Amino acid sequence: MKTTLSQRTINRLTQYYTILREFSKKNIDNVTSAVISSMLEIDETQVRKDLKNINCKGKCKVGYDVKNLKNVIEDVLDYKVVKKAFVIGAGNLGTALSGYSKFCEFGLDIAALFDIDNDKIGKTVNNKKIYNLNKLKEIAKTQNINIAILTTPNKVAQEVCDYLVECGIKYIWNFAPTILNTPQNVKVWNENLIGSFIQFCAIYDIK
Amino acid sequence: MKTTLSQRTINRLTQYYTILREFSKKNIDNVTSAVISSMLEIDETQVRKDLKNINCKGKCKVGYDVKNLKNVIEDVLDYKVVKKAFVIGAGNLGTALSGYSKFCEFGLDIAALFDIDNDKIGKTVNNKKIYNLNKLKEIAKTQNINIAILTTPNKVAQEVCDYLVECGIKYIWNFAPTILNTPQNVKVWNENLIGSFIQFCAIYDIK
Numbered sequence: 529m530k531t532t533l534s535q536r537t538i539n540r541l542t543q544y545y546t547i548l549r550e551f552s553k554k555n556i557d558n559v560t561s562a563v564i565s566s567m568l569e570i571d572e573t574q575v576r577k578d579l580k581n582i583n584c585k586g587k588c589k590v591g592y593d594v595k596n597l598k599n600v601i602e603d604v605l606d607y608k609v610v611k612k613a614f615v616i617g618a619g620n621l622g623t624a625l626s627g628y629s630k631f632c633e634f635g636l637d638i639a640a641l642f643d644i645d646n647d648k649i650g651k652t653v654n655n656k657k658i659y660n661l662n663k664l665k666e667i668a669k670t671q672n673i674n675i676a677i678l679t680t681p682n683k684v685a686q687e688v689c690d691y692l693v694e695c696g697i698k699y700i701w702n703f704a705p706t707i708l709n710t711p712q713n714v715k716v717w718n719e720n721l722i723g724s725f726i727q728f729c730a731i732y733d734i735k
Numbered sequence: 736m737k738t739t740l741s742q743r744t745i746n747r748l749t750q751y752y753t754i755l756r757e758f759s760k761k762n763i764d765n766v767t768s769a770v771i772s773s774m775l776e777i778d779e780t781q782v783r784k785d786l787k788n789i790n791c792k793g794k795c796k797v798g799y800d801v802k803n804l805k806n807v808i809e810d811v812l813d814y815k816v817v818k819k820a821f822v823i824g825a826g827n828l829g830t831a832l833s834g835y836s837k838f839c840e841f842g843l844d845i846a847a848l849f850d851i852d853n854d855k856i857g858k859t860v861n862n863k864k865i866y867n868l869n870k871l872k873e874i875a876k877t878q879n880i881n882i883a884i885l886t887t888p889n890k891v892a893q894e895v896c897d898y899l900v901e902c903g904i905k906y907i908w909n910f911a912p913t914i915l916n917t918p919q920n921v922k923v924w925n926e927n928l929i930g931s932f933i934q935f936c937a938i939y940d941i942k
């Protein structure tokens with residue numbers, strides 16, 4: 529994976545990929561930068577620059593080969609290497625994330641959910657089982673999983689985070705709107721939905 | 736709002752803000768860039784650069800004034816100008832977003848949810864009412880709201896999007912993993928959770 533790609537470039541590539549996937553399903557062989565540009569309202573020069581950056585060249589008047597471009601993006605962004613993760617918290621957000629179709633398509637496999645609520649434990653959502661949080665250490669070890677997606681309420685986030693660390697989790701994708709304290713060898717990625725919205729407002733001057 | 740700030744800068748500023756809010760609640764008066772840097776695992780030079788960019792200067796050995804810095808970030812990122820929005824789809828994701836505490840703190844006010852499911856219509860989640868989607872035009876007009884957060888299933892996303900446009904919605908924050916087709920005057924912001932995860936994997940070389 530090219531870690532030199534910026535987050536914005538990665539975001540655009542995943543959007544191009546969404547188009548390529550849909551075109552591929554419809555057996556459309558070629559796509560021009562103009563079509564991508566118009567569908568996503570991204571400047572055409574930017575589209576061409578992004579694709580040139582990943583060594584894809586379009587043919588004049590024909591455009592890019594859909595299947596090839598789709599494959600290249602899969603390689604560049606490492607979609608084919610499936611990463612297994614647990615969702616911690618089987619509330620609305622955890623349940624929503626466990627059923628988010630795009631995760632699966634882009635190589636993120638939610639293996640199971642964990643909660644402390646007896647009404648939820650043992651049930652299945654989106655074909656994934658909800659386990660008692662106290663089983664995490666054992667299941668993480670058996671399934672060799674070290675990525676957790678944290679969706680608990682804010683007030684218990686740090687406590688649950690400490691427990692995840694104890695269970696051998698090394699990477700935490702944190703949706704709780706708080707700053708987590710972890711040892712140096714455990715990496716936290718704070719999801720920032722509101723940051724995304726603020727950017728939306730800034731770009732289009734939404735008042 | 737400074738539209739010149741990059742998405743990554745905005746993301747970092749919202750994270751600084753989260754710390755400042757917590758420190759402010761605990762009546763801590765000052766914070767150093769070293770403390771912020773260590774809590775967020777962001778390079779200290781980057782923290783200082785970001786804060787200098789928004790014209791905040793720390794005092795040697797004392798750091799930044801928490802209340803002042805908090806106010807400056809609120810101004811720069813326009814948190815104080817409340818933006819009202821509707822959530823379309825009262826499923827797990829819509830319900831989760833309608834209760835996301837950080838939205839409210841950062842000036843995004845979810846006014847109501849809309850759905851087509853009779854079992855949901857009329858109910859209340861997170862103190863917000865769920866209306867029949869066919870009431871949207873009327874309610875959007877009365878409440879003067881033109882922002883919608885789209886959380887419907889993929890297969891109906893375009894159809895619902897067309898209806899939102901018909902109802903006068905001008906800004907759509909799209910959580911459905913598909914590309915929406917809208918008129919030129921309606922702006923779509925595609926939320927890209929998987930892009931964020933891919934970036935996480937890239938930065939820490941998660942296999």
